[in-house]
Amino acid sequence: MSTAAAGFARAHKRDHRHVEAWKGGYRPYDLVKEFVVALVVVTLLTVFLAVLFSSPDDQPVTIARWARADAKDFTAAALSELNGTSEVAQYGPPYNSTPDAAQKIGPISLQTIPGVRIPIDTATDLVLNPLQSVAGDNPDLQAALSQYRSASPQQQAAWTTAYGKALDSATVSGGQLQVPSGDYGPVAVIMPAELALARSGGLDGALLATKQFYQTDYTKPILFISGGSYFEDQASAHNLLGEQWGMMNETGNWPGQPWLWLYTFWYQVPPFATSGNADALIWGIMIVLSVVLILVPFIPGVRSIPKWIPIYKLVWRDYYKGMAAR
Amino acid sequence: MSTVEHKQWSARVRESAEKNLPPEQLLPDEQPVYVHSWIYVFGVLTIAAFAVVLASGVWLSLEGPTWWHTSKIGLFVNSLHLWSVELFFFFMVIHLWGKFWMAAWRGNRSMTWVTGSIAFLASIGAAFTGYLSQQNFASQWIASEGKDGLNSAGVGAFFNVLNFGQMFMWHILLLPIVLGVLVVGHVLLVRKHGVVPPYPVEGQAAFDTGPEAVVDVGASSDDEGGAS
Numbered sequence: 287m288s289t290a291a292a293g294f295a296r297a298h299k300r301d302h303r304h305v306e307a308w309k310g311g312y313r314p315y316d317l318v319k320e321f322v323v324a325l326v327v328v329t330l331l332t333v334f335l336a337v338l339f340s341s342p343d344d345q346p347v348t349i350a351r352w353a354r355a356d357a358k359d360f361t362a363a364a365l366s367e368l369n370g371t372s373e374v375a376q377y378g379p380p381y382n383s384t385p386d387a388a389q390k391i392g393p394i395s396l397q398t399i400p401g402v403r404i405p406i407d408t409a410t411d412l413v414l415n416p417l418q419s420v421a422g423d424n425p426d427l428q429a430a431l432s433q434y435r436s437a438s439p440q441q442q443a444a445w446t447t448a449y450g451k452a453l454d455s456a457t458v459s460g461g462q463l464q465v466p467s468g469d470y471g472p473v474a475v476i477m478p479a480e481l482a483l484a485r486s487g488g489l490d491g492a493l494l495a496t497k498q499f500y501q502t503d504y505t506k507p508i509l510f511i512s513g514g515s516y517f518e519d520q521a522s523a524h525n526l527l528g529e530q531w532g533m534m535n536e537t538g539n540w541p542g543q544p545w546l547w548l549y550t551f552w553y554q555v556p557p558f559a560t561s562g563n564a565d566a567l568i569w570g571i572m573i574v575l576s577v578v579l580i581l582v583p584f585i586p587g588v589r590s591i592p593k594w595i596p597i598y599k600l601v602w603r604d605y606y607k608g609m610a611a612r
Numbered sequence: 613m614s615t616v617e618h619k620q621w622s623a624r625v626r627e628s629a630e631k632n633l634p635p636e637q638l639l640p641d642e643q644p645v646y647v648h649s650w651i652y653v654f655g656v657l658t659i660a661a662f663a664v665v666l667a668s669g670v671w672l673s674l675e676g677p678t679w680w681h682t683s684k685i686g687l688f689v690n691s692l693h694l695w696s697v698e699l700f701f702f703f704m705v706i707h708l709w710g711k712f713w714m715a716a717w718r719g720n721r722s723m724t725w726v727t728g729s730i731a732f733l734a735s736i737g738a739a740f741t742g743y744l745s746q747q748n749f750a751s752q753w754i755a756s757e758g759k760d761g762l763n764s765a766g767v768g769a770f771f772n773v774l775n776f777g778q779m780f781m782w783h784i785l786l787l788p789i790v791l792g793v794l795v796v797g798h799v800l801l802v803r804k805h806g807v808v809p810p811y812p813v814e815g816q817a818a819f820d821t822g823p824e825a826v827v828d829v830g831a832s833s834d835d836e837g838g839a840s
Contacts, residue, residue: 308644308809315643317656324653324660328699332664335698336691343681343690344749380769389764400769502777504755509774512756521753533757537750540694543743545701545736549761565764573765580729583717593811597713602810605646609813 344524344537349493349507352516353484357458363514364480365453367408368473369446374408374509381406381509389566396566404505412510416492417479427479430472437471445471461485528553548572638803647807651714654707655802661700662795666788668693673784677747697739708732716808724801731794738791741783744773755779 345351353360366372378387380403388397406412414431421427434442449470456465463481465474483489493506511517518527526532534550536542552558552568561567582588592598599606671689672680680686708728717725743754755773762768772778 308806311645312642313645313648314641315647316641317639320653321656321660324656325663328657328660328696329664332661332668332692332696332699335695336688339691339695340687341691341694342748342750343687343746346747346749346752377763379766380763380772396766397764399766403769404772502780503772503775505772505774508752508755511752517753517756520749524749524753526750526753526757528757533754537748541698542750543736543739545705545739563764565761569761569765576733579733580726582712582729583722583725589715589717592713592715595713596811598715598811601649601651601710601714602646604648605810606813608645 339540342536342538342540347511347517347520348487349484349490349511350487352511352514353481353489354461356514356516357461357463357481357485358453358456359514359516360484361456361463361477361481362450362453363510364413364484365446365450365473365477367412367510367513368414368476369443369450370409372408372513374406374513377406380404389563391563391566391570396569406506406509411506412493413476413480416483416489417476419492419495420483420488421479424479426475430475430479433472434476441471445469445473449473449477529559548575632804633800637806638800640803643807644809646810651706651710652807654703654710657703658700658707659795659799661696661703662791664696665693665700668696669784669788677745677780681747693742697742701735701739704732704735714808715811718808719805721801721805721808724798724805727794727798727801731791731798734787734791734794738783738787741779741787744779745776745783747776751776 349360363372367375370376374381376382376384376387378384379397379401382405383402388395390397414435417427418431421431434445437445448468449465452465452468452470456463458464463478465477468474470477480489483492490507493510494501494504496503521527521532522530524535524537526535526537531547531550531554533553534543534546549568549572552571553564558564558568578585578588668689672686672693675683675686675689680690711725711728740754740758744751744758758773759768762771762773771782
């Protein structure tokens with residue numbers, strides 16, 4: 287270290303927060319003009335892109351649209367919500383407390399820490415209560431709901447299992463599901479009623495209904511819709527599935543969120559592509575990488591990368607030319 | 613100025629502002645000669661794109677969340693919002709990479725980097741909640757897929773992507789405030805500390821780049837971070 291450098295280093299150590307002004311030359315630089323020009327350029331570029339490419343707006347999937355388009359898929363999904371075999375019914379926190387359902391990073395499960403903060407009982411919330419709300423003038427449906435609620439879990443499972451097996455050979459005619467005869471108990475009334483309510487659009491509203499008039503929480507309908515194949519088929523057609531880098535894509539040919547490329551990337555590669563804990567592991571990785579990004583100036587080695595790979599010489603090439611010419 | 617005034621919070625804030633950001637430093641009319649590259653334009657382009665994002669977002673807010681689905685003008689304004697966001701991220705990522713390769717945290721500028729990188733992450737959150745607020749198929753699908761990651765981290769219990777009302781408020785109120793504060797703080801830090809000087813030329817560094825360069829020369833090769 288030169289004597290002068292050592293002197294400056296001592297001064298720096300003495301008052302490490304003090305930054306002396308640049309001692310070299312200056313040149314005129316109009317920041318306000320630069321910003322105004324940038325604003326005009328960006329505005330014009332934005333208008334140009336908006337006029338040329340517009341923006342996508344694909345219709346959302348409603349439960350009514352789903353039930354009308356694929357009655358069998360809807361009924362199968364509704365049955366899985368009723369008998370507790372759906373993905374949501376077995377999800378774990380924050381929707382329910384299914385044992386060992388939460389994802390883990392090694393022995394740690396961050397998912398379980400907040401507990402069940404958004405409780406969802408799929409049978410009650412997605413099937414029985416919505417039907418109860420419209421069963422006032424339908425004694426058969428009232429009786430079926432009452433019978434189902436009062437039956438033992440074993441009996442309920444026997445009915446829904448039998449109905450589920452019968453669904454494999456069911457046919458759809460005129461929007462009605464034709465299920466072969468069998469011992470389905472009240473489920474034989476509940477499932478057609480759920481389908482009819484869905485096709486009428488009533489289930490879309492029933493899943494949003496609360497004690498308030500205005501509604502903004504779509505947790506129940508989206509969880510219900512995501513339980514069927516119809517929703518996933520629509521996403522697949524738009525190249526939005528997880529294995530299609532879905533989180534960063536947009537419907538059609540519009541750019542989505544390319545800045546999510548690294549997050550989406552992990553889902554494409556082993557072991558995450560097949561891991562049951564993929565979400566937790568990838569979130570763990572991304573949290574660590576985000577912290578590293580923020581703390582780059584403080585991490586030995588990482589903060590020296592720009593010095594080792596001297597791209598800075600390209601940025602400041604005029605300055606270094608000037609220095610070399612002295 | 614009286615002694616009493618010196619004890620006042622108001623006086624302290626004013627004196628701190630005058631000391632750290634005098635007018636000629638807050639809005640200078642000249643820059644060091646090394647500020648001479650196209651890479652420097654991307655910072656101001658990012659701010660300009662952010663302004664267009666805010667303006668188009670305010671326009672959409674004035675009309676409400678469903679307007680753009682039923683109005684041709686609304687669709688156009690939504691398109692302005694979408695494309696300004698795409699440009700915002702494009703400029704910001706180039707700005708970020710540029711600052712990385714310039715090691716722009718040198719010379720006590722670490723907080724400038726920290727606020728900038730947090731602003732980048734906050735921007736991702738703002739854009740994500742925007743996609744969730746579109747009220748179309750993409751919103752439904754992104755919510756359905758996104759919930760699993762958030763739930764696995766224990767975040768989904770508090771930040772419910774299936775709750776349109778909650779996500780809408782985050783998008784049009786909370787995150788713009790967070791991002792606005794971060795951007796203003798970032799810019800003020802840039803003005804306070806100035807633009808980072810080039811890596812020193814061997815043997816001349818101490819005289820040409822000030823004490824911040826001495827940190828590079830005098831310490832180990834890894835000791836380049838802001839020590840503040």
